[in-house]
Amino acid sequence: MAAQASPGVSVKPGPTVSIDALSRLCSDAFVSAGMSADDAAIGAHVLSMTDGWGVFTHGSKALRGYVRRLYAGGLNPHGSPRIAAEGGAWAVVDGDSSLGMVTSSFAMKTAIEKARSSGIGYVGVRNSCHFGAAGYYAWLAADAGFIGMSMANDIPSVAAPGSRGAITGSNPLAYAVPAGRYQPMLLDMSVATVAGGKVYAARERGESIPSTWLIGPNGLPTDDATSYPESATLSPAAGHKGYGIALLIETLAGLLSGAASRWGIRSWLGDDPSLPTGHGAAFLAIDCATIAGEAAFIARVEELIDEVHNAPTADGADRIYVPGEIEWEKHAAALRDGIHLPSDVMASVTEAAQICGLELDSYFFETSHSSETSHSS
């Protein structure tokens, strides 16, 4: 599993891939790791769509970690998420340690069906794993005409006000709202002030960071990134607000679903890949068309977006975006021009391909905007 090149597989620093080909690559990797073609396609759609949005931290970069766990047994390639308990407008799904994307897509579709019959649906998930970008599942609901919300818990990495060290996970929260002639409004956030990757990058570059990002080993704010992640902790976004939302997510995704919680979760990246991680998640769908009337609701969302677009901008700002708009513009460009994967993603995907015995060349093409030399054999 080391990043050692095997014959016929080489690291290309700057190649470009179409969303479809990236999806095919992810799907082939999942199949090689033992998953069914249907489940592999689900996982591949999540990862390629996420890279299409430009959210490279949560797209195919994570493929390597998932296939490691699939090969080692901590993720069950033959797992089958099932409804463990349900009522009129709710269900709890046991993920059977399947790939998080497979379980989470199943769970959101279940929430949508509950909402279709009852107006709103809640589905809690246990025995899952890292589910990638929370926004994908919220989008699944919006794509079906529903308001969607998704969230998950994770190992503690974020401080609470007054704590020395991590109390909650970075617990992602996403929502999506159907928006008629616009792409859905789509927010995908964590409860930390900034992502750990951003702190780590500053550390790698030897830069200091704003004192709002990190809580140092003594529990106080610090602008020194060198102690992260060993003894420093991410700060909660907006202090007690981010901390409070983290505990709401923990409640809905972890405690209510019967999932593992806080220190009871295993790291999907760092812990023994032969053991399940036990992550929890929660999904909500709301049938806006039935509750408000489809045309009336969509007209009001469009009007809100128009109003945001037409509002006066700050000095130096060209536009005011609604949530998700930047990601949708990147997605349109990715559909048109393909995705130029950053080098860290490319390195990770290359290693995933090695693990799975795949030949990367068949998925990628070279574009003129890559000025880097190709090391392709």
Place this chain on the structure above:
Amino acid sequence: MAAQASPGVSVKPGPTVSIDALSRLCSDAFVSAGMSADDAAIGAHVLSMTDGWGVFTHGSKALRGYVRRLYAGGLNPHGSPRIAAEGGAWAVVDGDSSLGMVTSSFAMKTAIEKARSSGIGYVGVRNSCHFGAAGYYAWLAADAGFIGMSMANDIPSVAAPGSRGAITGSNPLAYAVPAGRYQPMLLDMSVATVAGGKVYAARERGESIPSTWLIGPNGLPTDDATSYPESATLSPAAGHKGYGIALLIETLAGLLSGAASRWGIRSWLGDDPSLPTGHGAAFLAIDCATIAGEAAFIARVEELIDEVHNAPTADGADRIYVPGEIEWEKHAAALRDGIHLPSDVMASVTEAAQICGLELDSYFFETSHSSETSHSS
């Protein structure tokens, strides 16, 4: 309606009131403004409980504004909130321009009944007004054994990233979770970095403020409070995160319920009190006992709280609180010792009593910790 003393009513700068007597005062004021005893008791319970939590910005300080609107007709003292539309797990409530507390309590109780039969319930509200502390309604659910969430829209007062001026309301969001041997976890937050009152207080004192609080007239962060609220705007908490959550709340409380939204809402304090404000709100209840098993769920919440309490504290911090813990400790002290109302609250309550023809002396008592001279007649 000026703050002019009438015979027999005088401003006491430091008197103390029991929660019960404060509730009686609010109730008497609402009845004098034409409300039924039952509705008045509902409104009074919200305001006195809120002051008991020490959330003085949203308790009886607002009584003056409500009775003004009740007397002027913008709030309908004889209003009767009703279910305008409903399905298995949802309803939309038309508030009939009743006092926001009456409509919101009715709506949360409706959400609880939906959750009792379906596992989760969503209730949207239109034709409401300022509803006070969002946390009260979330607590109503937790007090009945349910997870509760409440939220509301309001006139724009918070900037978006890149905007010059307000885009969203400060849109409160609250949740409460039953917690067994502990009081419910209870978060009540707005989507702004800090409350406008805090900025205004700094302006009054001539102090500069952190540059994270306010967006100046040019749309850029400022540490100058002098232009607030005329041309400066509150900043969204954690930037795009607070802005994104504000739009989710706007969607659930405003667009989905058929309520007024953004600039279509009237200010409950500043606009013509003879006209309805049109505020929207949304309430969610989740039947945690049915979904997770009551004993199992409560045990997990208690375990989470214990873990937070036992976690290492930062330098200088004695404790790590769970959301709401500070407010519950204040509430216990208020039950024991009464509430020492701050002078701004006392001034407002005094004026409310004047409007309603009530004699304040009969509700308050003096305590030794008030060193201020009583001006009682």
